[in-house]
Amino acid sequence: MIAHDLTEHFPVDQNHLKRLHTRLELDAQASDLLDIAYRTVDSTVGPLLLAATPRGLLRVAFANESHDLVLQNLSARISPRMLEAPARLDSVVRQLDEYFTGRRHSFDVSLDWSLSSGFRRIVLGHLNSDIAYGTTTSYAALAQLSGSPKAVRAVGTACATNPIPIVVPCHRVIRSDGTVGAYRGGPVAKRALLDLERGR
Amino acid sequence: MKVDQHVKPPFEAVVAQYGATVLRVTRAVVGPADADDAWSDAFLAALQAYPRLPADTNIEAWLVTIAHRKAIDITRAASRRAVPVADTPESPARERADAHDLDLDAAVGALPPKQRQAVAYHYLAGLPYSEIAVILDSSVAAARRAAADGIATLRRTYPLIDTARNRQ
Numbered sequence: 018m019i020a021h022d023l024t025e026h027f028p029v030d031q032n033h034l035k036r037l038h039t040r041l042e043l044d045a046q047a048s049d050l051l052d053i054a055y056r057t058v059d060s061t062v063g064p065l066l067l068a069a070t071p072r073g074l075l076r077v078a079f080a081n082e083s084h085d086l087v088l089q090n091l092s093a094r095i096s097p098r099m100l101e102a103p104a105r106l107d108s109v110v111r112q113l114d115e116y117f118t119g120r121r122h123s124f125d126v127s128l129d130w131s132l133s134s135g136f137r138r139i140v141l142g143h144l145n146s147d148i149a150y151g152t153t154t155s156y157a158a159l160a161q162l163s164g165s166p167k168a169v170r171a172v173g174t175a176c177a178t179n180p181i182p183i184v185v186p187c188h189r190v191i192r193s194d195g196t197v198g199a200y201r202g203g204p205v206a207k208r209a210l211l212d213l214e215r216g217r
Numbered sequence: 218m219k220v221d222q223h224v225k226p227p228f229e230a231v232v233a234q235y236g237a238t239v240l241r242v243t244r245a246v247v248g249p250a251d252a253d254d255a256w257s258d259a260f261l262a263a264l265q266a267y268p269r270l271p272a273d274t275n276i277e278a279w280l281v282t283i284a285h286r287k288a289i290d291i292t293r294a295a296s297r298r299a300v301p302v303a304d305t306p307e308s309p310a311r312e313r314a315d316a317h318d319l320d321l322d323a324a325v326g327a328l329p330p331k332q333r334q335a336v337a338y339h340y341l342a343g344l345p346y347s348e349i350a351v352i353l354d355s356s357v358a359a360a361r362r363a364a365a366d367g368i369a370t371l372r373r374t375y376p377l378i379d380t381a382r383n384r385q
Contacts, residue, residue: 023336023340023341023378024241024340024341026318026321026377026378027241027244027245027321027341029237029240029241033240034236034237034240037236037240037253037256037257037260038232038236040253040257041232041257041260041261041264044257044261045261045264048261048265050261050264050265053227055229088227088229089224089226089227091227092224092225092226092227093224093225096268097225097226097227097228097267097268098228098264098267098268099227099228099229100228100229100232100264101229
């Protein structure tokens with residue numbers, strides 16, 4: 018009737034929108050407005066969501082966490098100025114690829130620890146610097162290392178809520194009886210990472 | 218503790234949801250040559266302001282308001298540069314490779330600015346005249362009249378407007 022759908026006469030090409038999005042990513046980065054850049058990447062333990070601030074890698078999420086919910090949570094806790102902008106994560110993606118193909122044994126990535134605080138932050142810091150590729154430790158030993166030998170359960174919680182799994186290697190913490198124990202990405206992913214690091 | 222009912226989505230969701238609409242609006246208001254610049258300026262400004270935006274804001278109206286201001290900036294800068302207007306040849310149904318209808322661009326571009334804006338904000342962005350009146354700093358009746366006059370002119374200058382595009 019009355020030009021009710023003028024939008025039909027203004028078609029929008031998806032590739033055109035993609036180009037504009039890329040330009041927005043560059044403009045936002047240049048204007049220091051890209052508080053969080055994120056992307057997903059395929060891996061041998063399933064698709065991973067990666068998110069980084071200008072300070073460093075903030076979050077790694079496995080497929081068993083809803084990526085939409087993770088992003089919503091980052092928006093609320095850190096900043097809603099977020100774009101799917103792969104460039105900031107290029108180096109992380111390359112290093113993850115090298116890790117999963119056995120060519121990299123440690124990550125050279127700056128980390129943003131904003132999602133961890135207090136004792137959990139201390140635990141994850143020791144985990145990050147003291148537990149080498151291909152080795153494992155127990156929750157009790159990590160508690161000892163973190164200066165609170167009795168806080169074994171709290172160490173378990175710190176590992177279970179590690180915001181940067183794989184890069185901060187909580188998969189290397191296993192139960193004293195030798196079973197793999199719980200993992201944010203699920204026990205199958207934990208087993209896969211341990212096998213990878215043992216060269217199997 | 219008070220729970221916020223309106224959780225603010227990541228800005229990426231705003232771009233995904235409204236990117237196409239804002240591009241239609243900027244193309245209508247500043248023309249295809251400057252539409253990308255207006256879109257980019259608008260979304261960058263929106264990204265900057267987004268954290269302070271009240272969670273219950275009508276995001277589409279907010280984006281169109283920003284795009285409106287950026288379009289005015291671009292139009293002013295363009296008129297200072299005094300770029301001559303391109304000729305509009307009269308062969309019918311010309312389209313560029315990207316499926317823009319050049320006759321439509323010319324017809325919309327020939328409308329007085331207020332009419333062009335009112336048509337874009339109502340018929341492309343779907344905003345109610347109460348919102349458009351705020352953006353155009355006019356009365357609701359004047360906004361409604363500007364859109365009606367604009368559409369009436371377009372029906373004369375671009376009769377295809379009443380034709381669904383896929384039936385042309």
